[in-house]
Amino acid sequence: MVCIGKEITEELxxxxxxxxxxxxxxxxxxxxxxxxxxxxxxxxRVIDKGIPGSGLLAMILTDKYMDHLPLYxxxxxxxxxxxxxxxxxxxxxxxxxxLKLQPLYEQLVFDTKAxxxxxxxxxxxxxLDKDKKGAAxxxxxxxxxxxxxxxxxFDYSPTRSGSAPLPMLGGFRGYLQTDGYAVYEKxxxxxxxTHLACWxxxxxxxxxxxxxxxxxxxxxxRLIQKLYEVERQAKEEKLSAEQIKELRLTESLPVxxxxxxxxxxxxxxxxxxxxxxxxxxYAYARWDGLATYLHDGNLQIDNNPVxxxxxxxxxxxxxxxxxxSHEAAQRAAMIYSFFAICKKHxxxxxxxxxxxxENIMAINHKNLKDLYPQNxxxxxxxxxx
Numbered sequence: 001m002v003c004i005g006k007e008i009t010e011e012l013x014x015x016x017x018x019x020x021x022x023x024x025x026x027x028x029x030x031x032x033x034x035x036x037x038x039x040x041x042x043x044x045r046v047i048d049k050g051i052p053g054s055g056l057l058a059m060i061l062t063d064k065y066m067d068h069l070p071l072y073x074x075x076x077x078x079x080x081x082x083x084x085x086x087x088x089x090x091x092x093x094x095x096x097x098x099l100k101l102q103p104l105y106e107q108l109v110f111d112t113k114a115x116x117x118x119x120x121x122x123x124x125x126x127x128l129d130k131d132k133k134g135a136a137x138x139x140x141x142x143x144x145x146x147x148x149x150x151x152x153x154f155d156y157s158p159t160r161s162g163s164a165p166l167p168m169l170g171g172f173r174g175y176l177q178t179d180g181y182a183v184y185e186k187x188x189x190x191x192x193x194t195h196l197a198c199w200x201x202x203x204x205x206x207x208x209x210x211x212x213x214x215x216x217x218x219x220x221x222r223l224i225q226k227l228y229e230v231e232r233q234a235k236e237e238k239l240s241a242e243q244i245k246e247l248r249l250t251e252s253l254p255v256x257x258x259x260x261x262x263x264x265x266x267x268x269x270x271x272x273x274x275x276x277x278x279x280x281x282y283a284y285a286r287w288d289g290l291a292t293y294l295h296d297g298n299l300q301i302d303n304n305p306v307x308x309x310x311x312x313x314x315x316x317x318x319x320x321x322x323x324x325s326h327e328a329a330q331r332a333a334m335i336y337s338f339f340a341i342c343k344k345h346x347x348x349x350x351x352x353x354x355x356x357x358e359n360i361m362a363i364n365h366k367n368l369k370d371l372y373p374q375n376x377x378x379x380x381x382x383x384x385x
Contacts, residue, residue, distance in 0.1 A: 019081055022053055046357045047096045057097040058354035060090065065335045066349050068316045091324075098331040100360055105334040107368050109168075112144050112153045116174035117298065119145040119306040120184065122160060123313050126322035127329050136322050139329055141313055141336070144168055145306035148298060150374070152309045152340035154333035158326055162186050175292075177303055180282060188289075197289030199224060200302035205282045209275035216266060216276055220283075223259045227252050231301050244297030256291055260284075309340045338373060347373040 029038040046054050063069040071090050078085050112118070122142045129137040140160045144153040157164035162183045169176070169187045177196035178184040188195035206220045230251045234244045263280045270277035283290065293299040313336065323329035338356075342349040356371045369375060 054357040150344035154336040156330040197286040198303035205279035213276035241297030345374040
């Protein structure tokens, strides 16, 4: 037989996760004159005198906060590999690893306050409260998304009242995009703030009215859909901000004018408490805010990007149900923030977290921003060239 070539067939396979012991062996030396003992220093470790390495801690946090695998299920997985870890131990590891991210999170808070365009939303989270025996407290994550550089900040508050976003929005200046929650109106009244409304929320109000007044509702939805067609065109053609503004003024402005005039006339002939009347009133009351996105091609038509950042919390609630304390909820807010940024910038969260845990204790404070997921990604890309 004569070989005339070959065929190669590839198959994707996997093996179970492998746990191993990483051992540091340091020789001790004693001078002959008896002057003490010499031994090399241990490298920086995430948990001083603790046994978990940075890779193990990164896996635990990624599984819990990115893939929504509760710690007790992770404990079961360890047990299958004959590794017995007490619940209090794995909970302590998680807490200590999260605390290491505190300086980086504080830097993110500082940078987020300086943004000139923020989208804001909030979502509930149940929290065990020692002062409420037998019942969980209803806390909230307030989420701030910067569309221009794709950063996300989660901040926990025990309340949904107007004081909750004060630490972030108290001195805010620029474009603020939100849904129709009344708390945001208070901050929007600041002369330094330009308030943007959300077309997705306006459309949802009309969608609720489909069974109430199908003809008028369908017309409103059809006109709103034209606005989104313009946005899709801009995205597909990868237009610059200035080009997007020109396209919106040419294509979207006439649609908004038509819809506004139509609502002004039709709302007079609707029953005040009907769903179609409520949908029209919702849009009409926020008309200036709904049209503001036309002013700048960098502005978004809706608040959907920040809502997308909230989804991991909703998934997590179904699995681990609640946070153990108010402090634990705030620690979780830190990792939710960075994992959301990883997702926005297509960064592997495990690899980023492992690198960050290994380096955050020794890094110069001036270089702290180098540990942001987007900056980590740029560094990795440069080193691979």
